[in-house]
Amino acid sequence: MLDCAIIGGGPAGLTAGLYATRGGLKDVVMFEKGMPGGQITQSSEIENYPGFYQHGKTGMDFMDTWQEQCFAFGLKHRMEEVAAVRREGEHFVLDIPGKESISAKTVIMCTGSTPKRAGVKGENEFFGKGVSTCATCDGFFYRNKEVAVLGGGDTALEEAYYLSNICSKVYVIHRRDTFRAAPSTVDRVQRKENIELITNATVEEIVGDKTGVTGIDIRDAAGNISRLEVPGIFVFVGHNVNNSVLKDSAGNFICDINEQGQVIVDLNMHTSIEGLYAAGDMRINAPKQVVCAAGDGATAALQVISYIQEQA
Amino acid sequence: MLDCAIIGGGPAGLTAGLYATRGGLKDVVMFEKGMPGGQITQSSEIENYPGFYQHGKTGMDFMDTWQEQCFAFGLKHRMEEVAAVRREGEHFVLDIPGKESISAKTVIMCTGSTPKRAGVKGENEFFGKGVSTCATCDGFFYRNKEVAVLGGGDTALEEAYYLSNICSKVYVIHRRDTFRAAPSTVDRVQRKENIELITNATVEEIVGDKTGVTGIDIRDAAGNISRLEVPGIFVFVGHNVNNSVLKDSAGNFICDINEQGQVIVDLNMHTSIEGLYAAGDMRINAPKQVVCAAGDGATAALQVISYIQEQA
16 A cells, blocks of 8 residues: 555656655655656756756756656656546555556646647647747747747737747737637737737648747638748647546546646645645646646645644 | 835745746846845755755755846846835835835735744754754654654644654653644654653753754753753744735735735735735745745746736
8 A cells, every 4th residue: 555656757746756755655656657757858948947047958957857856765656657546445546557456545646738739740840949838938038039829719819928028029820810819818919019910820831940940831811821930939729638547437537627627726735535636737727837846746745744644 | 116026035036036037027126135045045955856956055055056047037136125015006015114115016925934943042053953943844864863843732743743754763842741732633643652752841952063963951840951862853833924014004914814824825826915926935835845935936926927918
């Protein structure tokens, strides 16, 4: 019986593991099928995690510094995918395909959310090299430069506005001529002098060279293609919350989630189920930043320690 | 008129400044009378902030790495004490003794809380060298060693239990023979085999040498003094929340606080007043960890940016 099972190995999961083991819990396992580190390992540069500020260092370099530390206090890593987490009496059971199930007194869910990609030619090739899904993370790298935004929902327009305070110009490319975003948001974006809305248009291809993105080819309603020379394109076409582990065999979630599929938590990262916690990008109101996910992981682990103490 | 005033220069305030300026806000000022860095600068070692794991580095070294980064994007620092924050119409006014008042569209409160000291001889001399007020932070440095805990409230006993899972033995020194803590907590602590309760006793002096604490002199009810040889003592006699800035001239708080004086916030660090945010150790449910305070600061700053965008 594990004291704590941590599902997911990004910043939230690693920090939860550090705090749980350093706090004296003996059997703490982090389940992460791939290499630990999470989404940030795909970034070409990070400069907004306090205490890490070295030009030219990638997200992979950044996460390297976490590994020794987070595993130094006894955290174990199992490179396995957890298919489902079930409540069984006073504890939890983790189903692992092809393996024996594992019991745990507590579970911290840290599987994050995955930004959707638009499916445009060149998008994957230049991801992290001019293609981004996070304005907060990467906007500053395009200070006083022109960028494009792909999308027409609330998030796309809000992020376009955020970028317009940093970049010299923001082109918003949207396939329709109306926006799904809130009218007040649309109005605000239309009034901003350095935002240009390109509607009834699609991105045909993201082009670039060894240095990264150099432009995008845009197809208008008549089928004409023109090139927009920008060094950056931000894709905002939604997120998939990685919450399938929390579904029972009937397809129902074992804890409360909101309409977007995010896990509902309080300030202590408690879900609606006792002993089950959620941390990082999969929870409601997640700022989707490494430092915030790490803070969540620490918070959840300290709650796990208290919870286990109370059962003693 | 500032876009954002940040009150307090610890991890929450510095991170809020980094995110607010990197997110494109122009006039962001952090008010911190002393050197930025906060409580952690008093620590002799830190090993639980993810990404910073270098033996022998102090809290001061650790915060050094933050300075260049957090000020790199335009954050300004004023070495002044803010006496009061007032809401005036659509914005806030900051009163600074002997100076002109300053207006700000938004305010992020990051003044933290201060652990009380017991007032024992040797306590200040050895603070950070064997005397600690944080089990989560420093407990691990005493793994498999004996430590003493001073205090008899809920926090003292819960932290003693936390320490008992890491340390070989925990002595709890309490001046009364009954405990103010919840009966279930007292019971749990009494049943833990490596916790010894020393009641009707006070700490006469914390003694040590150049390496730090070596023991404590304990006075029993009869007035006899005996020495307990321990390398560490944890003092849990309460916290003062640094919330006086939020009091109006009549002594009433301008936003909702709880019975302990902590500012009530939601997951977005919103207080009960629009445009006013609180981050770090002064808020409810604060885990009082650097990484959590930093996450709060980032969260609050991103909310400030959204709030200012919405007013545009």
